[in-house]
Amino acid sequence: MSESTLPEIKTVGVIGAGQMGSGIAHVCALAGLKVLVSDISEAQLEKGVASIGHNLDRQIKKGLISEADKSAVLDRISTGTSHDIFGDCDIVIEAATENEEIKRSIFKELCQHLRDDAIIASNTSSISITRLASNTDRPGRFIGMHFMNPVPLMQLVELIRGIATDEDTFASVKQFTDKLGKNAVAAEDFPAFIVNRILLPMINEAVYTLYEGVGSVEAIDTAMRLGANHPMGPLELADFIGLDTCLAVMYVLYEGLADSKYRPCPLLVKYVEAGWVGRKSGRGFYDYSGDKPVPTR
Ligand SMILES: NC(=O)c1ccc[n+]([C@@H]2O[C@H](COP(=O)([O-])OP(=O)(O)OC[C@H]3O[C@@H](n4cnc5c(N)ncnc54)[C@H](O)[C@@H]3O)[C@@H](O)[C@H]2O)c1
Numbered sequence: 526m527s528e529s530t531l532p533e534i535k536t537v538g539v540i541g542a543g544q545m546g547s548g549i550a551h552v553c554a555l556a557g558l559k560v561l562v563s564d565i566s567e568a569q570l571e572k573g574v575a576s577i578g579h580n581l582d583r584q585i586k587k588g589l590i591s592e593a594d595k596s597a598v599l600d601r602i603s604t605g606t607s608h609d610i611f612g613d614c615d616i617v618i619e620a621a622t623e624n625e626e627i628k629r630s631i632f633k634e635l636c637q638h639l640r641d642d643a644i645i646a647s648n649t650s651s652i653s654i655t656r657l658a659s660n661t662d663r664p665g666r667f668i669g670m671h672f673m674n675p676v677p678l679m680q681l682v683e684l685i686r687g688i689a690t691d692e693d694t695f696a697s698v699k700q701f702t703d704k705l706g707k708n709a710v711a712a713e714d715f716p717a718f719i720v721n722r723i724l725l726p727m728i729n730e731a732v733y734t735l736y737e738g739v740g741s742v743e744a745i746d747t748a749m750r751l752g753a754n755h756p757m758g759p760l761e762l763a764d765f766i767g768l769d770t771c772l773a774v775m776y777v778l779y780e781g782l783a784d785s786k787y788r789p790c791p792l793l794v795k796y797v798e799a800g801w802v803g804r805k806s807g808r809g810f811y812d813y814s815g816d817k818p819v820p821t822r
Pocket residue numbers: 540541542543544545546563564565566569620621622623624627631648649650651671672673674765766767770805
């Protein structure tokens with residue numbers, strides 16, 4: 526089937542109203558699509574919709590959109606705590622916590638609510654698309670769609686075919702990605718795909734550098750900003766991504782590639798065990814409780 530004859534994606538479901546799910550809902554609604562978002566709690570959904578409102582305000586301040594656009598975007602988004610809201614969706618994008626068991630149980634429950642031709646996409650940062658797809662009733666209509674954080678700002682979406690993903694699914698999702706104004710790059714189904722295969726070992730190495738006392742949080746981040754011209758230091762970036770997500774990706778690399786070079790740094794493990802998972806919890810390598818982030822080491 527050629528791209529132009531593919532059915533257009535008009536209604537989008539999003540599972541998870543965290544950093545990524547709310548960002549994905551934002552860009553889909555801004556592209557004129559109807560969006561339904563689910564999460565496990567009403568409180569999380571309210572938080573997600575509030576963060577979309579806040580990010581739309583930032584776009585208004587920058588002159589990118591108008592007040593009228595903001596209310597139109599918010600009107601196109603509805604929420605619910607059950608998967609039965611997804612009955613009319615052309616695609617459902619899963620952006621729940623980076624944990625294979627959680628994702629598997631979501632997909633198992635989700636399929637019965639979907640149209641037979643609906644596509645399921647996972648925004649996983651690292652988990653095998655083939656394995657996740659095999660837990661559904663539609664491996665051919667399953668794909669990896671890895672958005673970058675923050676979704677409204679970042680241009681890239683990695684598209685990952687599982688072994689069973691059919692070409693129509695890939696073409697439809699490529700067309701949909703174009704419609705969102707994003708650039709798609711195809712990545713093969715290897716642990717952590719392209720961006721995180723390269724980025725996360727660098728972040729993990731930055732945590733080792735801190736752990737071994739080579740530099741302080743501030744020294745490491747300043748060194749990489751000024752010495753390697755990175756827009757953010759690696760520890761600042763880790764806090765932004767979420768240390769729980771960073772650790773989960775390192776485990777997928779470590780176990781999936783069976784190579785000790787991907788061993789998660791014990792300090793990263795300890796921070797996650799302490800609940801210091803970065804910006805979203807108020808503390809990671811920086812403390813975010815005051816006006817300005819303060820390094821913790
Ligand atoms: N943070 C990043 O930089 C980034 C970038 C790209 C992809 N991702 C991926 O996106 C996904 C979400 O990451 P995030 O940063 O938004 O995490 P997050 O912790 O901000 O949000 C996760 C959300 O999933 C919800 N959730 C958990 N179990 C659920 C369930 N059973 N049903 C519905 N919702 C459920 C949680 O309540 C929470 O709102 C992960 O797979 C992650 O690897 C993250």
